[in-house]
Amino acid sequence: xxxxxxxxxxxxxxxxxxxxxxxxxxxxxxxxxxxxxxxxxxxxxxxxxxxxxxxxxxxxxxxxxxxxxxxxxxxxxxxxxxxxxxxxxxxxxxxxxxxxxxxxxxxxxxxxxxxxxxxxxxxxxxxxxxxxxxxxxxxxxxxxxxxxxxxxxxxxxxxxxxxxxxxxxxxxxxxxxxxxxxxxxxxxxxxxxxxxxxxxxxxxxxxxxxxxxxxxxxxxxxxxxxxxxxxxxxxxxxxxxxxxxxxxxxxxxxxxxxxxxxxxxxxxxxxxxxxxxxxxxxxxxxxxxxxxxxxxxxxxxxxxxx
Amino acid sequence: xxxxxxxxxxxxxxxxxxxxxxxxxxxxxxxxxxxxxxxxxxxxxxxxxxxxxxxxxxxxxxxxxxxxxxxxxxxxxxxxxxxxxxxxxxxxxxxxxxxxxxxxxxxxxxxxxxxxxxxxxxxxxxxxxxxxxxxxxxxxxxxxxxxxxxxxxxxxxxxxxxxxxxxxxxxxxxxxxxxxxxxxxxxxxxxxxxxxxxxxxxxxxxxxxxxxxxxxxxxxxxxxxxxxxxxxxxxxxxxxxxxxxxxxxxxxxxxxx
Numbered sequence: 001x002x003x004x005x006x007x008x009x010x011x012x013x014x015x016x017x018x019x020x021x022x023x024x025x026x027x028x029x030x031x032x033x034x035x036x037x038x039x040x041x042x043x044x045x046x047x048x049x050x051x052x053x054x055x056x057x058x059x060x061x062x063x064x065x066x067x068x069x070x071x072x073x074x075x076x077x078x079x080x081x082x083x084x085x086x087x088x089x090x091x092x093x094x095x096x097x098x099x100x101x102x103x104x105x106x107x108x109x110x111x112x113x114x115x116x117x118x119x120x121x122x123x124x125x126x127x128x129x130x131x132x133x134x135x136x137x138x139x140x141x142x143x144x145x146x147x148x149x150x151x152x153x154x155x156x157x158x159x160x161x162x163x164x165x166x167x168x169x170x171x172x173x174x175x176x177x178x179x180x181x182x183x184x185x186x187x188x189x190x191x192x193x194x195x196x197x198x199x200x201x202x203x204x205x206x207x208x209x210x211x212x213x214x215x216x217x218x219x220x221x222x223x224x225x226x227x228x229x230x231x232x233x234x235x236x237x238x239x240x241x242x243x244x245x246x247x248x249x250x251x252x253x254x255x256x257x258x259x260x261x262x263x264x265x266x267x268x269x270x271x272x273x274x275x276x277x278x279x280x281x282x283x284x285x286x287x288x289x290x291x292x293x294x295x296x297x298x299x300x301x302x303x304x305x306x
Numbered sequence: 307x308x309x310x311x312x313x314x315x316x317x318x319x320x321x322x323x324x325x326x327x328x329x330x331x332x333x334x335x336x337x338x339x340x341x342x343x344x345x346x347x348x349x350x351x352x353x354x355x356x357x358x359x360x361x362x363x364x365x366x367x368x369x370x371x372x373x374x375x376x377x378x379x380x381x382x383x384x385x386x387x388x389x390x391x392x393x394x395x396x397x398x399x400x401x402x403x404x405x406x407x408x409x410x411x412x413x414x415x416x417x418x419x420x421x422x423x424x425x426x427x428x429x430x431x432x433x434x435x436x437x438x439x440x441x442x443x444x445x446x447x448x449x450x451x452x453x454x455x456x457x458x459x460x461x462x463x464x465x466x467x468x469x470x471x472x473x474x475x476x477x478x479x480x481x482x483x484x485x486x487x488x489x490x491x492x493x494x495x496x497x498x499x500x501x502x503x504x505x506x507x508x509x510x511x512x513x514x515x516x517x518x519x520x521x522x523x524x525x526x527x528x529x530x531x532x533x534x535x536x537x538x539x540x541x542x543x544x545x546x547x548x549x550x551x552x553x554x555x556x557x558x559x560x561x562x563x
Contacts, residue, residue: 054373064373072368072416080416086366090417093363098418101366155324159332167339169362174339174391179367183382183392187369190384 011241020245020281035276042122046070050186070123070182071173072101080104084112085221086179089170092161109225116229117222120212121251121275125181129196130212133203134251145206150213150254150271153220160217172217209251219273227270233278234290235261237297246278246287265297266290342390349389350396350490350507352380353403353430354412354420358509364419367392371411371420379403380411398492398507403432405458405491428459433490433507434514435464435483442504444480447471453494453505454481462487464494481505485514 009017023029030037049066050073052058058065063077072082082104090097112119121127163171173179177199180192203210212219240258247253255269256278267287279287343362352371355361371394372380379401383389394411396403405427412420424430435453443450444466457464462484469478483505492507 054369067373067414068368068370068416072366072370074370074414074416082366082368082416090364090366095360095363096418097364098416098422100416101418104416155328159328159335163332163336163339167336167343168359169339169343170366171335171339173367174342175335179392180385183367183369184384187372187382188384191386192384195385 011243013238013241015239015241015284017241017243018283019243020283032280035280039122039275040128043125043128046123047125047182047185050182054186069179069186070125071179072104074100079107081108083173083218084109084225085218086170086173088221089160089164089173092164093168093170094165112222112229113225114229115231115274116226116270117219117273118226118231119222120216120219121273124178124218125185126178126196126199126216127212129181129200130203130209130251133200134209137204137208140204142205142208144208148207148210148214150252152214153216153223156215157217157220157224176218177211178216178218213252223270225270228292229270229274230292231274232290232292232295233267233272233274233276234288234295235264235266236286236288237262237265239284240286241284243283245281245283249277249281251275251277263297265295266292348509348512349383349393350398350433350492350509352394352396352411352420353405353409353427353432353489354415354422354424355432356419356421361419362390362393364417365393366417366419368416369394370414370416374410374414376406376410377401377404396492398433398495399503400496402492402496402507403489404493405430405489428487428489430489431510433492434485434510435488435490435492435494435505435507436513437481437483438504438506439480441500441502442481443500444478445469447478449479450499451479451481452497452499456493456497458491458493459487459489463489485510 011017022032046066049058050069053065053067060076064074065076067074067077068081070083071086072080074080080100080103082101084105087097087101087105090101160172177192177195180189180195184190184192199211203212207214235258240262242258247256250256252269252271252273255267255272257269260269261267274289276289279289343359351361352375356364367382369382372382379396380394381387381396383391383393383395385391389395407427409424409427409430412422412424415422437445437453439445451466454460454464454466464481464483466479467482469480471478490507490510494505495503495507498505
């Protein structure tokens with residue numbers, strides 16, 4: 001009796017579904033981790049430039065390199081930058097603001113209109129905490145304590161704007177753990193570490209991707225403004241076997257909608273943070289960082305999709 | 307109840323519950339905000355800072371004033387420190403404001419929370435120095451006058467006055483602060499030699515009174531200081547020009563009496 005051939009699961013493109021295998025070599029591993037490494041470099045460099053300018057007086061051409069913090073800053077003594085969400089809240093308190101912060105907010109708004117939610121995974125320091133909690137949670141295999149809808153963040157965003165009008169202060173900016181963190185790193189954190197522990201515990205034990213993926217109104221704000229972002233993850237439909245390795249690593253897995261991605265040729269949801277984790281775990285090389293106007297939709301040679 | 311009624315009921319309950327969550331959350335959140343925003347009564351702000359309420363609304367907490375300050379004066383309040391979270395303040399006894407003539411902190415402010423119109427540092431009102439006369443060495447009767455000597459606007463903000471002593475022929479020389487010129491820089495507080503400073507900078511509204519519009523300081527009207535007194539035109543309709551002083555006020559000071 002001949003042994004039955006092992007059952008091979010086929011993807012919608014007729015190709016066998018292969019799992020992601022972590023390469024054994026150091027350089028192979030490094031290649032899988034490369035976007036995480038790039039992101040950490042960007043996050044730490046940003047904080048270091050602020051820190052160095054304040055504590056060690058870093059200058060270029062006698063101009064302070066990067067003064068301020070992530071709420072508002074000045075690059076090389078001339079280019080203003082400001083958090084557009086904080087600026088919006090402050091305008092809602094019915095106070096007109098100086099032009100520096102308005103120009104700065106426009107610059108940053110433009111940056112993230114083009115690059116989507118890249119703020120969340122490439123710059124925001126709280127991402128360090130939530131990524132650590134997420135990684136640990138996966139290892140310890142902790143289930144959610146209670147379900148929370150991901151759209152909750154848009155309600156928090158709405159509430160932020162309403163409360164800014166009512167209380168007369170920028171409602172989220174005054175309690176934001178993001179600001180507490182980067183302000184604390186640069187200017188001294190005081191009791192602010194308690195807020196960071198709270199986020200860590202919340203993400204680790206209570207809700208998976210709880211803060212960044214469900215509650216943070218700043219992430220919600222950039223998800224809305226980055227809806228038509230230029231920087232997108234392109235999706236090469238014919239090669240995808242629906243192995244779902246990308247979904248397993250994605251902090252916002254609802255954005256990996258294969259049907260939608262097949263229609264548009266990319267991950268089009270504004271909630272995608274462009275963290276690029278999915279790219280390196282894809283065994284079929286289906287996903288790439290790309291620019292929206294360069295993405296073309298490839299017809300899938302769907303055979304047995306039923 | 308038929309099916310659609312049940313569905314409608316379910317929907318309404320769901321909506322009400324969500325609204326309840328939003329209102330409860332919003333109430334707790336705004337309590338936190340107002341609690342924070344009123345916690346700063348004792349914080350001494352950088353020069354040109356707007357009145358607390360406007361300052362709270364316009365300060366983006368970026369710390370560019372702190373970076374621009376050439377001294378170790380300005381701090382951004384971390385949670386747990388005696389000022390609303392993230393706002394700039396200074397503690398004069400630790401490090402006062404040295405009143406840079408170019409006001410770098412105010413120039414660095416991107417939002418206008420530090421008033422862009424302030425052009426002379428002498429016009430800033432960070433606070434007001436007040437003297438505890440029970441513990442001031444000069445008021446006790448020693449010759450100290452350190453606050454007077456270090457004051458950057460001395461003779462205007464702090465003057466030394468003679469004050470007769472009851473039991474001795476010798477007068478005391480005591481410092482007096484004048485709110486018309488005191489910027490609240492706190493150099494006096496830093497320099498005060500007593501164990502706990504006997505001259506301190508506080509927010510003016512904590513210590514300053516107001517006499518009210520209805521007091522007519524007749525002897526001052528001659529110098530033009532009328533507390534914006536406007537004569538009531540109905541009293542003397544025949545007069546073409548309104549009187550400069552209140553009618554019937556001057557007799558107390560006239561030489562005829």
